[in-house]
Amino acid sequence: MRHQIDRGIQLIQFPGFHYANCNCLLLEDDLRCLIETGFDESELQVLIKSPPQLIINSHGHGDHCRYTHAFPEARVLMHPADRSIVESAKGYLKEFNFDSLLSPEWSEIFLQAMCYRPIESFEEMEDGQEICTGNITFQVLHMPGHCAGHCCFFFPEQGFVFTSDIEFSEFGPWYGMVHSSVADQLNSLDRLAAIGAEYYISGHGTPFIRDPEGQRLMAYRATVLERQRRVAALLYNGRSTIEEIARELPIYRRLPRPETIFWAYELMMVLNHLRFLEEQGYAGHDGDTWYPAKNLGTAKLSL
Ligand SMILES: [Zn+2]
The missing domain is CATH 3.60.15.10 (Ribonuclease Z/Hydroxyacylglutathione hydrolase-like)
Structure with missing residues (x-):
């Protein structure tokens, strides 16, 4: 068309x-x-x-x-x-x-x-x-x-x-x-x-x-930040690997089909959110194990 x-x-x-x-x-x-x-x-x-x-x-x-x-x-x-x-x-x-x-x-x-x-x-x-x-x-x-x-x-x-x-x-x-x-x-x-x-x-x-x-545009931006908060909350509540966090589906909430592909997307986007948390000083990692970098509650995260 x-x-x-x-x-x-x-x-x-x-x-x-x-x-x-x-x-x-x-x-x-x-x-x-x-x-x-x-x-x-x-x-x-x-x-x-x-x-x-x-x-x-x-x-x-x-x-x-x-x-x-x-x-x-x-x-x-x-x-x-x-x-x-x-x-x-x-x-x-x-x-x-x-x-x-x-x-x-x-x-x-x-x-x-x-x-x-x-x-x-x-x-x-x-x-x-x-x-x-x-x-x-x-x-x-x-x-x-x-x-x-x-x-x-x-x-x-x-x-x-x-x-x-x-x-x-x-x-x-x-x-x-x-x-x-x-x-x-x-x-x-x-x-x-x-x-x-x-x-x-x-x-x-x-x-x-x-x-x-x-x-x-702001709603689109807010979607990114909502995901960021969900990933941060999971990290601060004890999930320590990308897979543990991704299992809670903080990005898609419900995986679209084909689920095999979207599961891979979920994992990669969780990783990119963790990297962003790390850039901001809120997270660190030792190999595949991620941890909160500061003893902050997620309520204090200024995202
Ligand atoms: Zn593209």
Whole structure:
């Protein structure tokens, strides 16, 4: 489904939430440019007839880079912090920690569900970089947290930010990779709020998000902090390993399906919350055993 959102800018919407698909932008300007390639097969057939000269992937996850390989003539831009996950399936699984958390069979199921295809080469983009396709100019915002290379795109003239996987769906904030970071996620949300865009275009689900009072963004942020408090409470009440804490499901409360994959996400996000507690001086660890670093009650945690 396409929406013309401004002169030369179309949204290619993928309704609902589905692995390996996302909402994408098509810029038909002097340069024909795609932001994201997670559209469906029918859009691929249309786009292949007039292929883009430039592809920009917000980050290296398979659902955002799905068909980048289908346009070998296009220049591809991406943030270099995601290089290891797009270069090889091995690197992708390692960054999810799936080489130790999942069986080889489940890792293969995951790669297939994400339609993983390596991207052989790309040009690096950086925070603040302006990209001009002719009449349209937009800015790269490096917004890590979800993963190390995650970027959003600010269109100042049109008043929106394409927020990619700061995605406002019921699925909630996700930061389950080795180089994901709770602190970075919170900082990125604060930075996004400070821009004061007229609206956001989310990478999944309902694309157009108007949030003039910032309530949606604050609710999204609050979800991260609620999880942080739950992880802290479990640690301060005697759970000392990632698995012991994750068993209480402080992230998802109820694991979505497939549970095997979401259990791995739960473990990784608990780990990232513990790291954040450690960065703040509230936790420490000795190998796999975590402990409260100070004798503080969770009520005193200022999160
Ligand atoms: Zn993602």
